[in-house]
Amino acid sequence: MEMDPDRTINNIASSTNLGNEICDEYICIPEASTHLSVTTVLNYCKNKILNPYMRLLSFMGLRPFMNEEQEPCFFLRLFSYIYTLQVMGFMIIGYFLQYMSCFRRDRGFYYKAKSNKSYLTNELNVIYEHTCDSSLIYSFIVPSALHLVGYLHAVVIFRSSDDDQLPVLMERVFLSSTNLSSGFISQKKLVKTLWLFVVFSVIWVILSLVSIICMLAEGEISFKWMENSKPWIILMMKILLVICTLWHDVVQAAVVSNYCLQAQLLTLYVQFLREKLLQYPVQALEWMREIEDFKKLLKYLNDEIAPSVCLFTVVNLSFTFSGLIWLFSFNHIEREKLPVFGLNILNVILWIFISLAPFIQGARLTNSCDVLKSVGQEVRTRPYVHQETPAYELDSILMYTTSLKINARLFSLPIKGKYLCFCGSFAIVIILILGQCHYLN
Template identity: 35%
Template sequence: MAAVPDARKYETPLSKSFSPSFANSVDILNSSEIAEITAMPEEGVAAALKHCKLRVVVPYFRLLAAVGLRPLTLTNSCPCWLVTSLSFLHLGLVLILLVLGYGLQFLSCFRRDLGPLGQINGNDVQQWEEKCPLTQLVSNFVVPSILHLITYLYVLYLFRIKDIEQLPNLMERVFVVSCPPGGVVQPKKVTRSLWLLLAMASVWLVMSVVTFSLALILNPPNFRWIYMDPIFIRALLATGTMVQDAVQSTLVSGYCLQAHLLTLLAAALKQRVLKHTLSLLDWMREVRELLELLRHLNDRLAPAVCVLALISASWALSGLITIVRKPESTRVYLAVLLIILWATLAIAPFIMATRLSRHCDALREVGHEIRARPFEYMDASSEDLNSLLLFASTLRLKPSLFGTPVSGRSMCILLSLVALTALVAGQIA
């Protein structure tokens, strides 16, 4: 085992210049475990952390702050009263727009699964009940709105109070473990992959905004019990709907981001132990840490994503069934685009969880690979290799959604059920 370097030599001016919000995550440089894992010059570690902070952590926290999930200030130091007040005012504005969007969608019968319906006279009770019966109002507006708001408040509690340092710690840990000696090539590759996920979430949000904007333009809704300027009310409806979609895409992309980070961490740990750049004992410690991070993903963030996936899947399926049975009730091309958008948002967490599951399964096979080809462990004792084999083969590393472990097999079953639903809907029509 390599000698453990003195932790004080990692206290570079760069690490001292980090803001207090990242103090806990930067303190990982002072641990002997990370010192053994990196086994590289301090410049490489500092460069990886600086790259992580400037290119990933700070921009992503600004994105979270835009939807109220983080304070406007990026530090944990006591900000001035003006910044604190603006942060609370911003959060209150986001909550007001969310609730306002729920209410205006209900009062205009503006469904998220079909796009524009026929124009409804807000004063004609009979026409209103014909277009929007009570059962549809409850299932399309009341229940999804309550679930969406509760999910937002739950994630707000997680990101602002409960696990405020969880995400930056995970990001910086991945950057440190995956950083090779002599450069930051790998961290730049990690950064590109993370930004690709965020870019896909941004594209989804833009397409959603374009879709419901077309719906409002092509068939401007009327509002029941509201007699104000309809143009102003429609603008409020569009703003509230955009905030809802921004929150939903941010939460789903946040889960995908953390699942991707854990995937990168699992892949890096496998490569390090196979190349013997990490001792067996330290590898076991790091895998235990990976298990804790995965447990946090399954127990804390996955329930919120499951609720959003349930809402998105219900909208996609109801839209599909409606355009198959009653294509004249809506504009088909907008409804098809909405189905694609909601189906994408519903299936994205399962895709990322499946990738993570595959890399977790690969960690379980590490002991067999080393025992089959022990070229890098010729000097290791049989007891150590047997201990590694036993430890790796008994790992229980599985991402779970809806309380069920996700794997490639479950993903195939899910896609088969979706295809079966679409086929049955067409046959019924």
């Protein structure tokens, strides 16, 4: 008997009686079984990925701190709001410290190259002198405001009463995988794939932290209005600057990775629904209802989760192109200020990576949706699987799938792989032309 997949994980019993079990750290899994019980599958999903990831989002201040056993009390709710306000205050302090030290996320610190000739060795040494004349509005206020608004939007969405998207989505993907012949193997691969996004986010944050520390160590850094302060005060300000900037990156990486993770879940969900229709005879109306549930989850991703990612992406793309212009010395006004190439190249690569990640995941999701549109034709050509299914049901599936309008959207535009390939090819052509015309040094 098939159980309703809409039940929440918290209402499911924590134990079942199974024969020939193999215990896998948190739950027991039937030996050599491909079709697990609903309770076992959901417990595995809950313990392996859902609960740890929800705790990580709570640490970022995006979700309230929840008690898994019972409803959160008043003091826990109050603590959650106070903690989020502290995170916001910490981020605002970081924006202010970046302005005081003239630290730009696209270029790091401004260094002016000064030549120092040694008369003893007759060698010419280059010394980097810290200077600051960046635009207050375009270099600090606008990027910081967009970054903060993106975080606030994510907090509102994650804390809204209707935000059960991630738990419900994980439930349904894990339940859909039980219908496949691979069974539990698919679910283990799914867990590893989801954690891969978290690992990549951690690696990105660590590399960003390394670049920030190296930029601080490259030369003498001064803070506005505190030039004559004691050395230990300047040191504490530098440490606070690193911590606050690190927190900016952690928050942004959490929001972007959450979008990529949900896009990956939706990609697998639509693939599992397609395989379910191809491998087993199903009722047309029941399968269409599952597709309608998928469309609701996809709409939530496009309309609710994507805007905050778009705000971060605007900032990240501006840092990417500004950093590239800085590296290529294409800015004639600031040509005398030189980048420290090793650090700035790493910085630009990091911004490129986090800028492209949502587009790549969105393109993969759109591609899976496009493949689903042709499943109706495949069903009509498979007489052995659906030979008992009436022809009018197969025709209804064919008409339904061909009329689907589903795709991932960023900036209210559909994201497709061919568009990304075109933009990438166009960017390479522009770089080659500028280089051949001696505009890039």
